[in-house]
Amino acid sequence: MVEEKSIQEFKSGDEIQGFFIIKKIEMKLSTNNKNFLDLTVSDKTGEINGKVWGCQEGQDKDFPTGSLIKVRGNITEWKGKLQLKINLMRLVNEDDGKNIEDYIQGAPIKPEEMFDEIYEYVQKIKNKDIKNIVEKIILESKEKLMYYPAAKSLHHAIRSGLMYHILRMLRTGEKLSEVYANVNKDLLFAGILLHDIEKLEELNSDELGIAEYSKEGQLLGHISMGMNKISQVGQELGANEEIIMILKHMVLSHHYEPEFGSPKKPMIPEGELLHYIDMIDARMYDMEDHLKNIEPGEFTAPIWSLENRRLYKTSF
Structure with missing residues (x-):
């Protein structure tokens, strides 16, 4: 049984499935001239970059920005950051019983x-x-x-x-x-x-x-x-x-x-x-x-907006 996890819980090597919102999606060309999808997906706990390799031309149009999708994939690490390798992806349907409001990142105050x-x-x-x-x-x-x-x-x-x-x-x-x-x-x-x-x-x-x-x-x-x-x-x-x-x-x-x-x-x-x-x-x-996604005693991945510093989460 593949484990359903939130983005905050992802660790390198995990095999996961879950529901996420597409924040950004773009069709790109790899170095060996093959199409792939480059996505940013999010849930209530955070966001992560994802890749779908070996895509058909125009496949990005099937998944509009703001869509709620169901994903199965693997968590890998690339240049010190976690990345989602997507193996299966589809739009949610009524049978899933999911409300997009439950997956939106929002301010902690109404x-x-x-x-x-x-x-x-x-x-x-x-x-x-x-x-x-x-x-x-x-x-x-x-x-x-x-x-x-x-x-x-x-x-x-x-x-x-x-x-x-x-x-x-x-x-x-x-x-x-x-x-x-x-x-x-x-x-x-x-x-x-x-x-x-x-x-x-x-x-x-x-x-x-x-x-x-x-x-x-x-x-x-x-x-x-x-x-x-x-x-x-x-x-x-x-x-x-x-x-x-x-x-x-x-x-x-x-x-x-x-x-x-x-x-x-x-x-x-x-x-x-x-x-x-x-x-x-x-x-x-x-x-x-960034610190909310790691355990005490760990370092974050390099943070671009903070001059690529890696932050440490204290354990006390």
Whole structure:
């Protein structure tokens, strides 16, 4: 009997069967000119790269992104990472009695609860112009925020991941503003709430939180799109021009380096804090995500987003 396991439980050498969601699927050509399918599949506990060797041309069209599939295969290791060699694969049917909702990776807090807490932070902003700009953008974004990921892959690439990222940053920012009392909390909260808001347009996501880049996202990126959004809303509301400019600067500079999309580094303390809070949350999420899949005393596979570091899970 082949064992049914979740992705979190996979170990090299396992023969497994299970149900997974297709996050990405692509037909490729091997070095010996044979077709194979390259997939990313996920369940509630994580995701893994999979391969189907010796495929027929067009077979990828039979398995759309977002489909729930039943798989039988073997867990192998390639360049230090686990990989799923798929031997059999089919779409689920009614007889399987499976609900795709049970296999979706999502934020650990309910979207409605996260939005309510985020909106409480909007209400903490005292400056009228800043609050009006932020409130209008957040309320207009509510529907998408409920399910959008923060990225196509890497940190917070889960359903409701963008809101989870924003919420954890707000909590961190509030604590740090107690230490650095000179920081303008209105600006800091506004920067956190708006810094990634145009990922809602940079990405096209389904309600499972599976996303691809939009045309505008590829050509413009969420930073420039975010600046345009702040300008548009600020002018509609008749906000102070300097406030509009400073909010745009925070969004513009939050990636810090030109090679990551920021032509200017932060020139105000709130912008500096915004960048590092963003980095803290992204890196801590990636660490949490990889460490959850290993036993105490073990090392993770190299993690690309963390300069290919291998993390160690302590046993105490």
